[in-house]
Amino acid sequence: MSTVLEIENLRVRFRIQSSLMAMLNKNKDPYIDAVRQVSFKIEEGQTFTLVGESGSGKSTLAYAVAGLLPVADGSIMFNGDDVTKMNHKDLMDYRKQVSMMWQNPVGSLSPRMSVGGLITEAYKIHGLKDRDRKMEASRLLEMVGLPKHFSERYPHQLSGGQARRVGVARALALSPKLIIADEPTAGLDVSIQGEILNLLNKLQDDLGVSMFVITHNLNVVRHISDRTAIMYLGRFAEQGSTDDIFANPRHPYTLALLSANPEPDPEVIIKDRIELKGEVPSLMNRPSGCEFHTRCPFAAKDCDTVFPPIETVGEAHHLTCHYPRELKGLGSSDGVFHDEYADQIN
Amino acid sequence: MAADPLGLMGLCLVTFMVLSAILASLIAPYNPIALNIMDRLQGPSWSHLLGTDQLGRDLFSRVLYGGQVALKVALVSTGVSITIGTVLGMIAGFGPRWFDGIIMLFFDTIRSFPTVMFALATVALVGPSLSTVIIVIIVTQIPTYGRVVRTQTLTIKSSEFIKAEIVMGASTFRILFVHILPNVVGPLLILASMDIPTVIALEAGLSFLGMGVKPPTPSWGSILNDGYTLIRNTPWPIIAGSIPLVLVTLGFTFLGESLRDQLDPKLRKSL
Amino acid sequence: MSKVPTAGNILTIRDLSIEYTTDRGVLKAMRNVNLDIPKGSIVGVVGESGCGKSTLISSIIGLLASNASVSNGSIEFEKQDLLKLSQDDMRIIRGARLSIVFQDPMSTLNPVLSIGRQMTDIQYRDKKTTSEKRQRSIDMLTSVGIPDPESRLNQYPHEFSGGMQQRISIAMALQAEPSLLIADEPTTALDATLEVQIIHLLKELQSKMNCSILFISHHLGVIAELCDYVVVMYAGEVVEQGTTKDVFKNPTHPYTAKLLECDPASIAKKTRSLPTIPGEIPDLVSLPPGCVYKNRCDKAMEVCDSKTPSWTEFKGGHFVRCHLVEEV
Numbered sequence: 001m002s003t004v005l006e007i008e009n010l011r012v013r014f015r016i017q018s019s020l021m022a023m024l025n026k027n028k029d030p031y032i033d034a035v036r037q038v039s040f041k042i043e044e045g046q047t048f049t050l051v052g053e054s055g056s057g058k059s060t061l062a063y064a065v066a067g068l069l070p071v072a073d074g075s076i077m078f079n080g081d082d083v084t085k086m087n088h089k090d091l092m093d094y095r096k097q098v099s100m101m102w103q104n105p106v107g108s109l110s111p112r113m114s115v116g117g118l119i120t121e122a123y124k125i126h127g128l129k130d131r132d133r134k135m136e137a138s139r140l141l142e143m144v145g146l147p148k149h150f151s152e153r154y155p156h157q158l159s160g161g162q163a164r165r166v167g168v169a170r171a172l173a174l175s176p177k178l179i180i181a182d183e184p185t186a187g188l189d190v191s192i193q194g195e196i197l198n199l200l201n202k203l204q205d206d207l208g209v210s211m212f213v214i215t216h217n218l219n220v221v222r223h224i225s226d227r228t229a230i231m232y233l234g235r236f237a238e239q240g241s242t243d244d245i246f247a248n249p250r251h252p253y254t255l256a257l258l259s260a261n262p263e264p265d266p267e268v269i270i271k272d273r274i275e276l277k278g279e280v281p282s283l284m285n286r287p288s289g290c291e292f293h294t295r296c297p298f299a300a301k302d303c304d305t306v307f308p309p310i311e312t313v314g315e316a317h318h319l320t321c322h323y324p325r326e327l328k329g330l331g332s333s334d335g336v337f338h339d340e341y342a343d344q345i346n
Numbered sequence: 347m348a349a350d351p352l353g354l355m356g357l358c359l360v361t362f363m364v365l366s367a368i369l370a371s372l373i374a375p376y377n378p379i380a381l382n383i384m385d386r387l388q389g390p391s392w393s394h395l396l397g398t399d400q401l402g403r404d405l406f407s408r409v410l411y412g413g414q415v416a417l418k419v420a421l422v423s424t425g426v427s428i429t430i431g432t433v434l435g436m437i438a439g440f441g442p443r444w445f446d447g448i449i450m451l452f453f454d455t456i457r458s459f460p461t462v463m464f465a466l467a468t469v470a471l472v473g474p475s476l477s478t479v480i481i482v483i484i485v486t487q488i489p490t491y492g493r494v495v496r497t498q499t500l501t502i503k504s505s506e507f508i509k510a511e512i513v514m515g516a517s518t519f520r521i522l523f524v525h526i527l528p529n530v531v532g533p534l535l536i537l538a539s540m541d542i543p544t545v546i547a548l549e550a551g552l553s554f555l556g557m558g559v560k561p562p563t564p565s566w567g568s569i570l571n572d573g574y575t576l577i578r579n580t581p582w583p584i585i586a587g588s589i590p591l592v593l594v595t596l597g598f599t600f601l602g603e604s605l606r607d608q609l610d611p612k613l614r615k616s617l
Numbered sequence: 618m619s620k621v622p623t624a625g626n627i628l629t630i631r632d633l634s635i636e637y638t639t640d641r642g643v644l645k646a647m648r649n650v651n652l653d654i655p656k657g658s659i660v661g662v663v664g665e666s667g668c669g670k671s672t673l674i675s676s677i678i679g680l681l682a683s684n685a686s687v688s689n690g691s692i693e694f695e696k697q698d699l700l701k702l703s704q705d706d707m708r709i710i711r712g713a714r715l716s717i718v719f720q721d722p723m724s725t726l727n728p729v730l731s732i733g734r735q736m737t738d739i740q741y742r743d744k745k746t747t748s749e750k751r752q753r754s755i756d757m758l759t760s761v762g763i764p765d766p767e768s769r770l771n772q773y774p775h776e777f778s779g780g781m782q783q784r785i786s787i788a789m790a791l792q793a794e795p796s797l798l799i800a801d802e803p804t805t806a807l808d809a810t811l812e813v814q815i816i817h818l819l820k821e822l823q824s825k826m827n828c829s830i831l832f833i834s835h836h837l838g839v840i841a842e843l844c845d846y847v848v849v850m851y852a853g854e855v856v857e858q859g860t861t862k863d864v865f866k867n868p869t870h871p872y873t874a875k876l877l878e879c880d881p882a883s884i885a886k887k888t889r890s891l892p893t894i895p896g897e898i899p900d901l902v903s904l905p906p907g908c909v910y911k912n913r914c915d916k917a918m919e920v921c922d923s924k925t926p927s928w929t930e931f932k933g934g935h936f937v938r939c940h941l942v943e944e945v
Binding site for chain 1: 778779881890
C-alpha cells in the first residue's frame with residue numbers, strides 16, 4: 001500500500017499584529033501558530049480523520065493541505081513532491097488530484113451556476129476540452145445518487161443533503177487520489193447523516209480514493225475512519241488506528257472527548273466521566289509545558305513545565321503525554337465509553 | 347411586475363423619454379435651432395406646445411432634441427464609469443492590500459473634489475463642450491461604482507464557494523469574472539438606474555453654468571439657463587426645461603427601486 | 618385528548634394546530650399537537666428539520682410570524698391560555714415567568730452593550746436600586762460559573778468565548794426566576810466537552826430553582842442524559858411522548874425507533890453501512906391523507922394511507938400516534 005500524502009513537522013502561522021506593534025510589545029511574537037509540529041501519513045484507499053474542537057487548528061490544517069494557506073515550516077509530500085514548494089504548474093497538477101468537500105453545503109457552491117456547471121467546472125478550469133460536460137455531469141450525479149435533472153438546478157434550490165451530494169460529485173470530477181472532507185455531516189439530520197457516510201464509504205470501496213476527513217463528531221469517526229488523530233491547540237495529542245484509539249485511548253483529552261459523548265440510553269450513567277475544567281486557552285497565550293495541563297484532570301509533576309515528547313505506545317499509535325492513561329481490564333471494544341478505568345490520579 | 351404599479355409607471359416614463367429622444371427628428375415639429383424672432387417669447391399654443399424662447403425657437407422641439415444630449419451623456423458616462431469602476435473595484439477588493447490602498451486613495455481623492463470645481467478645472471484645460479461634461483461625469487462617478495463593487499467583492503471573497511474555486515485551481519481572472527462579477531452586478535444596475543437622473547441633472551447644471559454644450563445646441567440645462575434670464579418676462583422656458591428633468595428623475599427612481607426589490611430575494615415576496 | 622392530569626403541569630398544550638399562509642397555499646406547520654410539561658421537570662423535544670420545533674417555540678412565546686394563524690388548540694401556562702393573551706400581556710410574561718435561551722448566544726446578546734448593562738436592563742421590572750441589580754447580576758454570573766464576575770460585568774459579549782456567552786445567556790434567562798425556561802438547541806453550536814458542561818449546569822440550576830425546562834435538541838444522547846420526559850416530533854406532529862426511559866428503551870412509533878437506530882452513537886458495532894431513513898418529509902402544503910410518516914415507514918399498513926392515527930395512551934404516561942398501537 002503506497003503513501004498518498006505525508007506530512008512532516010508542519011507549522012502554519014497567522015500574523016496577528018504588524019511588526020511595528022510586535023516591536024513595541026517587545027516580547028510579543030506577531031504570529032500565532034495555528035498548527036504546530038504535525039506529522040502523519042495517509043495511505044492509498046484509506047480514510048484519515050482529524051478530530052478536534054473549535055480552536056484546535058483542524059480546519060487550518062485541512063486548508064494547508066488543500067494549498068490554500070502558506071506553510072511556515074515542514075513539508076507536505078504528495079507523490080514525492082513537496083506541495084509547499086510547488087510552482088504554479090505542479091500546483092495545478094496537485095489540484096487535479098486532491099479535491100475538497102466543504103462544510104457549508106450550499107454556501108460552497110457558486111450561487112449563479114447550475115449544478116451541472118458546478119460539478120464539471122474542473123474540466124473547464126484544467127482545460128480538458130475533450131470531455132462532454134453534459135455526459136460527465138450525468139455520470140457524476142448518478143454516482144452520488146442524484147437524478148439527472150438536478151443538473152439544471154441551482155444551489156438555492158437544493159436541500160442540505162442534496163447540496164452535500166453535489167459537493168461529493170464535484171469532488172469526484174477529476175477522479176482524484178485524495179478527497180478532503182470538511183465536516184461532511186455538519187447540519188445534516190441524524191436520519192440522513194448515514195446517507196452521506198455510506199456514500200463516501202462506497203465510493204472509497206469502488207474507486208480506491210483516500211480521504212482526509214475533518215470532524216468534531218466522534219460518533220461518525222468510528223464508522224468511516226481507518227486512522228484518527230486528535231488535535232488540541234494545533235498539535236496532535238494522540239494519533240493511531242481508529243480501532244486502537246477507541247479501544248485504548250491514552251491521552252486524557254481523548255478520554256475526555258470520548259466520555260463527553262452522551263449515548264442515547266438514559267440508563268447508561270457514565271461513571272467517571274472526565275469533565276474538563278475551564279476553556280480552551282487562546283493561541284496567543286499558549287500554556288507552558290504540556291499545553292493541555294490547564295484543563296487536564298490528571299495534571300501532575302512536570303506537566304506545567306516540560307513539553308512531553310512524542311511517544312509510541314502501540315502499533316503506529318503516538319501521543320504526547322507525560323502520564324498516559326490506561327483502561328483497566330475491559331478495553332472498550334464496542335467503542336462505548338462506559339467502563340471504569342484505573343484511577344491514576346496522583 | 348404587475349404587482350408593482352410604481353415600477354411599471356417608472357418603466358413607462360423611462361421608455362417614453364428614451365423613445366422621444368431617439369425619435370426626436372421625427373416628432374419635433376420645428377428645427378430646434380431655427381430662429382424666428384417674430385414669434386419670440388410666446389406661451390404654449392397649438393403651434394408651439396411649450397412656447398418659444400427669446401430667439402423664437404420652439405421650446406418643445408428644443409426639449410426633444412435636448413433629450414438626445416441627455417441620453418448620450420447618461421449612457422456614455424454611466425457605461426464607461428461602471429466599467430472602469432467595476433474593474434477597479436474588483437481588483438481592489440480581491441487583490442493585495444497595498445493595491446487596495448492605492449485604489450482607495452485614488453477614489454477618495456476624486457471624491458474630495460467638489461464636482462463643480464473639478465468641472466471648472468477641466469473646462470479651463472479642455473474648453474467647454476459636451477465631451478468635457480462627459481469626461482467630468484465619468485471621472486466623478488467612477489468611485490461611486492468602484493466603492494460598491496469593492497465592498498461586495500470583499501464580502502464575497504471570504505465565501506466558501508470562492509475558497510472552493512481556488513482549491514479547484516480556478517484562475518484569478520475566472521474567479522473575478524465568472525464568480526464574483528455576476529454577484530455584484532445586481533446592486534450596480536440599481537445604483538446606475540438611480541444615478542442616471544443625477545447624471546442628467548449634473549449635465550444640465552454644468553450646461554447651465556456654461557461649461558457644457560455650446561449654443562445653439564439644445565440641452566435641458568441650456569434651456570434652463572436661458573429661461574433663468576427670462577424669468578421676469580415669461581416662465582415658460584423654465585417650465586419647459588424642468589418638465590423633462592422631473593419626468594426622467596421620477597421615471598428612473600421608480601424603475602430603480604422596482605429593480606432593487608425584484609433582484610433582492612429577501613424583499614421579493616414570492617420565492 | 619391526552620389523559621395526563623394537567624394539574625401538575627406548568628405548561629399544557631392541547632390539540633394545537635398552526636397554519637402559515639404562503640404563496641403556494643396553506644402550510645399546515647403543526648397539527649393537533651399535545652405536549653405536557655410537569656412542574657419541576659425537564660422535557661426534551663426531539664425532531665429533525667421540518668418537524669415544527671420553531672413553530673412550537675414561537676407559539677409558546679407568542680412571537681409567531683405574521684402569516685401564521687392558530688386554527689385550533691390551547692397553550693395553558695399558569696392558568697392562562699397564552700394564545701388568548703394580547704401582546705401586552707405576553708410581554709409581561711416573557712422574560713419573567715417564561716424565558717428562552719437560543720442556539721446562537723451572539724443573537725441573544727447585544728454586541729454593543731456591556732453584559733452588565735444588559736443584565737441590569739432586563740431587571741427593569743424590579744423596583745431595586747442599580748447596585749442591587751448589579752449584585753443580582755453578579756450572583757447569577759457566579760451561579761453559571763463565570764469566574765471573577767464583578768470585573769467582567771463591564772466587558773462586551775465578543776470578549777467572551779462561545780461557551781461563556783452561552784452561560785451568560787442562561788444567566789440572563791434565569792435571572793427573573795421564570796417557571797419555564799425554553800432552551801432551543803443551546804448546545805448545538807458548542808463542542809462536545811463544552812456541551813457536557815452546559816448540560817451539567819442546566820441540571821444543577823434546574824434542581825436549585827425548581828423551574829421546568831423545555832429542551833429542544835436533535836442530539837439524542839443529550840436528551841437521554843438530561844431530560845425526564847421526551848417528546849418526539851415529526852413533520853408538524855407529536856408522534857410519541859413519555860418518560861425518557863420509556864421512549865428510549867421502548868420506542869413505539871416506527872420513526873422514534875428508526876431515529877434511535879440511526880444515531881451513530883447508538884451503533885455499537887463499527888459498520889460501513891449506517892442505517893438511514895430513506896425518503897423525505899411530505900409537502901406540508903398538499904398533505905396527503907392518512908399518517909404523515911407513512912411514505913417512509915417500514916411498518917406501514919393499508920389503514921395508514923387513509924386514516925390519521927389518533928393520540929393513544931399506550932402505557933401509563935407513554936403516548937403514541939400510530940395505527941400499530943391502535944391495532945393492539
